Amino acid sequence: MKRIAVDMDGVLADVYEQFFRLDEQATGKRKTLESVIGVMELEAFELGMQHVLSDNFFRTAPVMKDSQKILEQLNKQYEVFIVSSATEFPKSLTEKQAWLGExxxxxxxxxxxxxxxxxxxxxxxxxxxHFKNLNHFNGQTILFSQPHNQLTDAGKHTRVSTWKEIEHLLL
Amino acid sequence: MKRIAVDMDGVLADVYEQFFRLDEQATGKRKTLESVIGVMELEAFELGMQHVLSDNFFRTAPVMKDSQKILEQLNKQYEVFIVSSATEFPKSLTEKQAWLGExxxxxxxxxxxxxxxxxxxxxxxxxxxHFKNLNHFNGQTILFSQPHNQLTDAGKHTRVSTWKEIEHLLL
Incomplete structure (x- = not known):
């Protein structure tokens, strides 16, 4: 059984939508998608670091469209591991585990x-x-499109923009 | 630079001493070392699961003798990762990270x-x-002696009983 390592933020969790919401709450105005393309999240949103460090940022992130039912199918045909960069923000650890549980x-x-x-x-x-995670990886690499990576050529990675595309690739 | 994966509980953190202490607080009597040899921790201590689930079990665990200065040396000559089974007890995640930080x-x-x-x-x-972690691993395997593994032959793994022995092996 092949093993898949699936990222959380930007793949299962729609962190951009979380940033857009919190940014709008703080400023009264919703940023345009165009304004954040090609820029890393914490640079695109001026209060980004403050939002990431606030309680429940990860706990209340929206779920990426179609990810639940397609990951459930993958989980039957592959050995699935959810692998998330989390230790930079220690509070995120229990929030992320609770979010996955829900x-x-x-x-x-x-x-x-x-x-x-x-x-x-x-x-x-x-x-x-994130290219930094995929570039050193020896197996098959699937780049999930997010605004920060959209201006960079996917190179050796297969770019997908939706979970439906992952379904077609792997199921 | 070679990469080492170092376990926490039973290698860096002296969880047996933590169990002995809490068990003595609860029962008024300290168990003998002999009584826990060859038995898994949660079977050896009747209130073990209750202790593991209590606040600060992992946060206040004693540090294994000599581990700090020897791991600091290893950290200069190897790529060190601390790899801990933690998601079974979600509360342990932030406690373990804080413990490592201290x-x-x-x-x-x-x-x-x-x-x-x-x-x-x-x-x-x-x-x-734990044999369950070492047995599937492809590289060099070092079994840190703990009461639960003492009655089992180390097999292909190198058994050590102290951090000084790790120092001699790897430094």
């Missing part, structure tokens, strides 16, 4: 990895929105 | 991995007290 209850505790660097991950397939 | 401040957030199964770990050397 939205992806078929993912057990043995399938969760909260780390800092993903260089330690051994798997056959990696789905991630 | 006792091993030279370990950065990028070097921490909190997971359920260690099958996903890619490294050259693994130091662990």
């Amino acid at each position: 939205h992806f209850p078929f993912i057990g505790w043995k399938q969760m990895v909260f780390c800092g660097s993903k260089t330690i991950v051994q798997a056959d397939i990696m789905i991630d929105d | 006792h091993f401040p030279f370990i950065g957030w990028k070097q921490m991995v909190f997971c359920g199964s260690k099958t996903i770990v890619q490294a050259d050397i693994m130091i662990d007290d």
Whole structure:
């Protein structure tokens, strides 16, 4: 059974929508999508770091469209691990585990990895929105499109923009 | 630079001493070391699960003798990752990170991995007290002696009983 390492932020969790919402609450005005393309999240949103450090940022993030039912199918045909960079923000650890428990209850505790660097991950397939995680990985790499990576050529990685595309690729 | 995956409980953190202490507080009598040899921790201590689930069990665990100064040396010559099974007890995640920050401040957030199964770990050397983690690992395996593993032959793994022995092996 092939093993897939699936990222959380920007793949399962729609952190951009969370940033847009919180930014609008703080400023009274919703940013345009165009204004954040090609820029890393914490640079695109002026109060980004403050939002990330606030309680419940990760706990209340919206779920990426179609990810629940497609990941549930993948979980039957692959050995799925959820691998999330989390230790930079220690409060996020329990929030992320609770979020997974709520939205992806078929993912057990043995399938969760909260780390800092993903260089330690051994798997056959990696789905991630960050080049820094995919570039060093030896297996099949799927780049999940997010505004910060949209202006960069995907190179050797397969770019997908929706979970439906992941379904077509892997199921 | 070779990569080492170092376990926390039973290798860096003296969880047996924590169990002995809490058990003595609850029962008024300290168990003998002999009475827990060859038995898994949660079977050896009747209130073990209750202790593990209580606040601060992991946060206040004693540090294993000599581990701080020897791990600090290893950290200069190897790529060190601390890999801890933690997601079974979600509260332990932030406690473990805070504990590492207090006792091993030279370990950065990028070097921490909190997971359920260690099958996903890619490294050259693994130091662990559990056969279930070492047996599937492809690199060099060092079994840290703890009461639960003392009656089992180490097999292909190198058994050590102290951090001084790790120093002699790896430094």
